[in-house]
Amino acid sequence: MTDSAVSGAPAPPNPAELLKSRDYVALLGLAAIVGVPVSTVAYFYLKAVNAAQTYIFTTLPEDLGWSGEPSWWPLLPLPVGGLLVAICIRFLPGTSGHKPAEGFKASGTVRPVDLYGIVLASFATLAFGAVLGPEAPLIAVGSGLGGLAVRLLKRGAPDRAVAAVAAAGAFAAIATLLGSPIVGAFLIMETAGLGGPMLGAVLVPGLLAAGIGALVFVGLDDWTGYGTFTLSIPGAPSFSTPTGYELLWALAIGLGAALAGTVIRRVALALQPRVERRLITLMPVAGLAVAGCAIAFGQSTDHSSSEVLFSGQTALPGLVHDAAGWTAGALLLVVLLKSAAYAISLSCFRGGPVFPSLYIGAAGGMALSHLPGLPMVAGAAMGIGAMAVAMLGLPMTAVLLPALLFPSDALALTPLVIVAVVVCYVIVARIGPETTDDRPAR
Template sequence: MPSDPRALLRSRAYLRLLVVAAILGAPVSAAAYGFLALVNYLQPEIFIHLPHGLGFRGEPWWWPLPVLAVGGLLTGLAIRYLPGTGGARPAEGFKVHKPPTPADLPGIILAALATLCFGAVLGPEAPLIAIGGGLVVLALRAARRNMPAQGVAELASAGSFAAISTLFGSPILGAFLLMEASGLGGPMMGVVLVPGLLAAGVGSLVFVGLNAWTGLGTFSLAIPGLPPFGEPTIGEFGWALVIGVAAALLGSGIRWLGLLLQPYSIRRPPLAAVVAGLIVAGLAIAYAEGTGKASSEVLFSGQSALGPLIANSASYSVGALALLLACKALAYGVSLSSFRGGPTFPALFVGAAGGILMSHLPGLALVAGVAMGIGAMSVVMLGLPLTSVLLATVLLFSDGLRVMPLVIVAVVVAYVTVARIQPPAQPEAEPAGHTDPAAAAAPGAASAVPPQAGPPSQGPPSQGPPPAGPASAPGPGTRPRD
């Protein structure tokens, strides 16, 4: 593979890669759309229609307890007994991993459905990234195409792009997320991103068409109907500093709780997930009984509840908001330890709830507080500053550009504060279950194509034949062990 990006763009192999990426983008996006539609269908079936079917007039106050216990049991069984350990552990942060093998996909899908549909506080983005990459690997195996490991990794990355853009409703936002998460950089960045953008663009047309055909709706982050926002004030820039530090402390506490409980989940996944589910259910019940609000505001990722929370913020007292923030944050940390899903949407919800709570203080408008809370909490939990700014901007729709300076300050403060208060990350081994030889040789699902490797080290010119025996030097072409 040429190290010059312009030479790579002119190559026939790259054109073939683009064609294959465009072709694969359509079915992967359709699969992602179907996965999200299934989650949106099962959540009300379990929490609304099933209680009615059993003869209750509404959801009983204790209903989350058995539901979260069942969800925890299913998640734990998938982690313990199916290949792939149910996907990546969310408590360890948002990262892009190697594409899962076809054998890993059932466990990842089951663990994700049990997490998302039964009310654990995690989002669908991490499973979608894994499913998108895994479906591409499955398609390449089914086609029996003899493709280099780098090509497999690049196409798997395109599948992840297509799947995540279905959730965010924007290929650009998906590109930012995966670009930062995979650490892409250097002159090859644009070359590597283009196949993913192409697959995501084709996929966007697919899920728009699926919405028109099925009527199940689209998936968009924008929150319409927000109150108008004027211009940032000096006081709000001061609040950006406060919100950035507060989000760093709260988010670090949430991650600490998840990592503290994670060893119990690793030792006994089913039991730990059941206990975690019961704790999350108890927090939801405590919030519902204490405020008269719905327990679903604590349960689930918060993706669907975020818009109504902001739109109806005037109906929440300061005490209700404080209790919501506490219960959601605790449920988020507990879910990180034992369930499988993504950290993005709970971070958005917690940040928005914190911003609404702080907007009751003088000198801070509601929209500004929500935007800064979302951006600051996102960067704490994801570690992706550019994506965090973009998320807040996209969510707030017409007000996004006006509040962007405030969001940038809050994000930077939170990002730097977390770097100072958290210990440096330790190198981690890959989770068990990713044993595909092609995937093992490839970089991460959205990682960049590495520069061309130089020739194997030959060492100094030999002055004669090497000595015989075990101490012989490696022969020509032998790569030294890393």
């Protein structure tokens, strides 16, 4: 007699029987359909963010008579962005997206009424220069649109079907951003805690939606001429075989990333309740603080203040390609000031924590590569993986991201990245801050 029979609980669904059912075939068809609008929305959302950033930080200063962006310019848009995000959080339904200081986690199916706040708050965050990425709002939008599609097509649809299509929408959205359905699958899988014999049945609709979404992106590229999104860094210096010295560096980078990530998260979590008590007043102040970090970097180095602002998604390839133009001091300074701006942004703005962690990790690894025994590409890859796991707590995703960024060297780099990620993950588990979900029930 099975445990379920003894306890009286219903037996879990059989994956083989589920795959053969008509309902599952219908679910696959709906997931494929959902992939089209979700990827289209994601495509134009990202293009709108890029266009807004270019206008606010490049075109507008020139229209006002300056030959380029003045050094003090970030003091204008960032407080405005902070105020707009505060208004969204205070007056629109929901919380305008998840609180990024509390980690990258699944929030269930997003209500359609919450999408307004999520889109507007994240757009204001990204367009006005705060140090967060687009991945969390895109996942929320994909989930919300997927759930809405089910409810529109079939009133009274079971919660399990709504959740499955919502997850497929999230898959499609994040895969279009990352340029890889596989990395997107691991990200969603680890975030949602998926596992067991039902894993394949749950993942397949999402993978289908992501594949359809990727095809839609290619078609939109041909139609609009805007170009597609990819995280890979072509033309990076080659890396062949790991050495014993590099293994020791992996241990050191894992430790350093654990300490840096813990400080960033603790500062963000400490600031969050203080800002939340007076959002309308303090979020513009937070924007000024982020702007101050950017201006301090721009005035202290020969590099642009934009290296500190934004998510770092588009700046990361340039950072790696121009490694020879960065001194160790400039790299350490951008790590310090971007980390400070990142912590402030995590505490109150709305967006995702992934891309700033990748940039900070890459810059930190590149700074260490000025010391003996550490090639630049290996340092950047290990820093990316270690900082990703320090901030996200998703080890498989953290290992895959450097492979996505450095595809030609992925095979040689992966052993070093794994060591750095594991060391960082274990240390953060011991010294990292607890979020609400980490605390045991009382």
